[in-house]
Amino acid sequence: MKTIAQGFFVVVLATIIVASNALAAFRQDLNIEGNWEGTLDVGAAKLRLVLKVAKAADGSLTAKADSPDQGATDLPVDVVTFKDGALHFEMKRLMASYDGTASKEGSQEIAGTFKQGGASFPLTLKRVAKTVASNRPQEPKKPYPYDEEEVSYENKRDSVKLAGTLTLPRTKAPFPAVILITGSGAQNRNEELLGHKPFLVLADYLTRQGIAVLRVDDRGVGGSTGSVSNSTSENFGADVLAGIEFLKARKDINPKQIGLIGHSEGGIIAPMVAAQSSDVAFIVLMAGTGLTGEEILYLQGASIAKANGASAETLAKQRAQQESSFAILKKEKDNTAVEKLLREDFAKQIASLSEVEKKGAEQTFNAQIKQVTSPWFRYFLTYDPRPALKQVKCPVLALNGENDLQVPVNENLREIETALKTAGNKDVTIARLPKLNHLFQTSETGSPNEYSKIEETIAPVALKTMGDWILKHTTTQK
DSSP states (O other): OOOSOOOSSOOOOOOOOOOOSOOOGGGGGOOOOEEEEEEEEOSSOEEEEEEEEEEOTTSOEEEEEEEGGGTEEEEEOOEEEEETTEEEEEEGGGTEEEEEEESSTTOSEEEEEEEETTEEEEEEEEEESSOOOOOOTTSOOSSOSSEEEEEEEEETTTTEEEEEEEEEOSSSSSEEEEEEEOOSSSOOTTOOBTTBOHHHHHHHHHHHTTOEEEEEOOTTSTTOOSOSTTSOHHHHHHHHHHHHHHHHTOTTEEEEEEEEEEETTHHHHHHHHHHHOTTEEEEEEESOOSSOHHHHHHHHHHHHHHHTTOOHHHHHHHHHHHHHHHHHHHHOOOHHHHHHHHHHHHHHHTTTSOHHHHHHHHHHHHHHHHHHTSHHHHHHHHOOSHHHHTTOOSOEEEEEETTOSSSOHHHHHHHHHHHHHHTTOOOEEEEEETTBOTTSOBOSSOOGGGTTTOSOSSOHHHHHHHHHHHHHTTTTOO
16 A cells, blocks of 8 residues: 555654563473464554464474465565574565564563564564454455456557456446556555455446446556556556557447546546546546645645644654755755765754664664655655646546545645636536545544554445446446
8 A cells, every 4th residue: 555655754753672682591492383463563554464483394494474454475484583582584575574582481472673674663473373364345256247357558658568457347338448547656456455455346346337447557566567666657647548548449448438547646647647638538536636745745744643643743843854855855866965965864853862763763764765766756746736637628526535644635625626627627526525534444533554454445435426427427428
């Protein structure tokens, strides 16, 4: 889920639980076989991790892992050992490992540290008889009352193959159609994150309304080639243009009624494409942005930190750190030089911290440095969506949840509406949806911590708002 990138170089003031090496040998007979569950607090979200340990015929241990809140099961565990009360496992594909210890003889609890990609998080595993799967009542179940087709096509400009699913109503063709555009990060065609599949739910709803829907794996995901981190929003726009050409070539699609629905970063890409192509009949912006990436990250970082109880002093420190780091990124184009300058700046920022705090901050810094020097982040940081919005002449629906902490509603909808209307667009609809968060779920606070806990994937009011508006703008056309 990923959506718009989270705050940047925020000092992590978390105490890492370090497993003691002073272990009594009498604990070596603890039975480690079975299911062990814990919760990782990664700041933006709390994610359950389940370790399933079994014994092979030769007496060695084997294991698999589940991430229930992300909908991932049976993830491979390459190494697992348990000796003298100390548990160690490694998941090499995910660059993750864990070391923990049972707190006492016969304990059903293991406390330790989970590491991934240079970051460390406290994790306590407790034995459970059965793990509880996340309930996602909106996910459609087969057989569907419409047709589903696996498709692929090429973005010839960038030599990228794109694979996806096209859902088609069983009413009379040709159909109006929409292309769904995911948020930031490498996501599959369902925009799957935290156990939710928003684009599967959205495609199902719209297809039942008589609208064909094309949803596509991002570059480097599923059946698509290429790389997300080495691409930019402009590259993804070219992927969407290739999707439009694919749909135009089909006899069952009305070439004059092809629209775009973009979520989060997808809400940046949709206007970018509509400004270039007269083939775009309409666009829907789900939590699209009207500000530069830098402005978004300031607002987003402050909103999420406030929701997590940060003090005014912490917020001010976070903002100063972001401004300093962003200034370096914008001024220096060479990544080697950027990293050197960022490390020097970072050393000053953490000078007053304790050694434990410094260690946690350094691990977070190391995990983020690759992301922020990527082509994608550099492009996102300085891209201003307003010039593209001013070139959009087709009908636009822009909607946001009032509890959205990642793309705050008032600042962004104001800029989107102003850019469109001042440029003369006469068909602009702005919708502020009460209680909905960045994923358009009905929420309490809008904090990303709630995303995986909420059973609803997309609020019915959001689905109906989009469906009704699209039908109004297609059924009246010839």
